[in-house]
Amino acid sequence: MTTRDLPLNTWLVVEQKSPGARLTLVSKYATQREAEAERDKHNQGVAEPHFSACIVLEPIAQRMGGHQAPTSPLRAA
Numbered sequence: 001m002t003t004r005d006l007p008l009n010t011w012l013v014v015e016q017k018s019p020g021a022r023l024t025l026v027s028k029y030a031t032q033r034e035a036e037a038e039r040d041k042h043n044q045g046v047a048e049p050h051f052s053a054c055i056v057l058e059p060i061a062q063r064m065g066g067h068q069a070p071t072s073p074l075r076a077a
Contacts, residue, residue, distance in 0.1 A: 009055065010028050011032055011053060012029070014051070015042075015051050039053040
């Protein structure tokens, strides 16, 4: 999934198997609590956790400078 395709304002659980490795989208959630519970379930019992919960936010600068954020859908002119 490219950064353009990431859903804004949605909690995600992602997996990164090693530092510098690509992130893999595991699941999407409406709330932080759900995402963190899923992350904790995946990381339970492993020596080195590699699942994270995060949210993608729209950059405020996009509205100020007129440039598209990498996560924004393309708009026809």
